Amino acid sequence: MSDLGESLRARGMRLTPQRSRIIDAVRALGHATPDLLAAAVGQDGGPALSLSTIYRNLEALEEVGVVSHTHLDHRSPTYHLADHAEHLHLVCLSCGVVIESPVGAADPFVGNLLARHGFVADVKHMAIHGWCRACSAKAAQ
Amino acid sequence: MSDLGESLRARGMRLTPQRSRIIDAVRALGHATPDLLAAAVGQDGGPALSLSTIYRNLEALEEVGVVSHTHLDHRSPTYHLADHAEHLHLVCLSCGVVIESPVGAADPFVGNLLARHGFVADVKHMAIHGWCRACSAKAAQ
DNA sequence: TTGAATGCAAAAAATTTGCATATTG
DNA sequence: CAATATGCAAATTTTTTGCATTCAA
Numbered sequence: 610m611s612d613l614g615e616s617l618r619a620r621g622m623r624l625t626p627q628r629s630r631i632i633d634a635v636r637a638l639g640h641a642t643p644d645l646l647a648a649a650v651g652q653d654g655g656p657a658l659s660l661s662t663i664y665r666n667l668e669a670l671e672e673v674g675v676v677s678h679t680h681l682d683h684r685s686p687t688y689h690l691a692d693h694a695e696h697l698h699l700v701c702l703s704c705g706v707v708i709e710s711p712v713g714a715a716d717p718f719v720g721n722l723l724a725r726h727g728f729v730a731d732v733k734h735m736a737i738h739g740w741c742r743a744c745s746a747k748a749a750q
Numbered sequence: 751m752s753d754l755g756e757s758l759r760a761r762g763m764r765l766t767p768q769r770s771r772i773i774d775a776v777r778a779l780g781h782a783t784p785d786l787l788a789a790a791v792g793q794d795g796g797p798a799l800s801l802s803t804i805y806r807n808l809e810a811l812e813e814v815g816v817v818s819h820t821h822l823d824h825r826s827p828t829y830h831l832a833d834h835a836e837h838l839h840l841v842c843l844s845c846g847v848v849i850e851s852p853v854g855a856a857d858p859f860v861g862n863l864l865a866r867h868g869f870v871a872d873v874k875h876m877a878i879h880g881w882c883r884a885c886s887a888k889a890a891q
Numbered sequence: 892t893t894g895a896a897t898g899c900a901a902a903a904a905a906t907t908t909g910c911a912t913a914t915t916g
Numbered sequence: 917c918a919a920t921a922t923g924c925a926a927a928t929t930t931t932t933t934g935c936a937t938t939c940a941a
Binding site: 680683684686699701702708710714715717718721722725726727728729730731732734735736737738739740741742745746 | 882
């Protein structure tokens with residue numbers, strides 16, 4: 610991340626202390642929503658950041674490719690470092706548990722979509738919803 | 751739809767004119783968001799319905815199994831008749847086009863998740879995001 | 892008749908935007 | 917010094933909730 614400043618500057622952006630702190634928080638939490646990040650940044654010793662700064666910076670950092678986000682449900686974007694191991698999320702509609710699975714599990718599906726529609730799918734942008742083993746067993750009774 | 755009234759009554763619910771009009775609107779539009787439905791219902795000749803009635807009824811009708819919803823993006827639930835042909839949605843992150851694809855395309859993927867995690871995936875609950883043929887071709891240059 | 896449903900207005904929750912001020916490069 | 921970023925408050929957008937009134941069964 611030493612060239613982060615350069616990546617930013619190359620796009621006319623600046624490396625501000627706020628940006629560094631936000632990146633640190635994303636790294637520390639693994640993945641988190643904007644307001645969780647705001648809370649985390651507020652506890653790193655420095656002054657709290659306004660929520661709008663959080664939002665604007667997550668967007669900026671995503672453009673530069675430092676972070677990216679996925680949606681575990683229809684309303685929470687969760688951010689993580691872009692170089693974080695890639696995996697897709699399975700969210701149980703019943704108990705809410707989140708399971709991580711290697712993206713490879715979707716390869717045949719992704720291949721189908723490409724062959725059939727020329728569509729390049731990013732299966733990890735949105736979580737896959739359904740029912741976990743425990744909940745589907747419960748429902749089967 | 752003649753037994754809709756019974757299905758509702760069996761659960762202590764009632765068949766109101768508002769409910770019928772909402773179902774008609776869902777059928778007419780194919781699939782639409784709550785506010786689009788509100789607009790559509792408002793043009794069927796009768797009086798407009800309050801948005802809260804729309805929301806409460808979509809929820810009620812979904813419980814009874816008459817309608818169901820999917821999320822094309824992280825903020826718009828789109829409702830359709832439950833007996834409407836099942837398909838999954840591919841949404842282009844670049845141009846926004848929505849492509850429908852038979853759920854069968856996801857069978858191997860769904861099978862993998864079941865085998866690997868015991869997870870019963872409902873791939874059509876959330877749209878699959880990615881890039882359509884045109885946009886990915888453009889990006890390749 | 893009576894409990895469920897409606898309408899309206901106010902409350903929430905989650906982002907986004909305007910703008911004056913502070914800062915980076 | 918000039919242009920980008922920040923902070924704060926206000927505006928949006930979308931959905932939910934309280935409550936008095938209406939209506940289906």
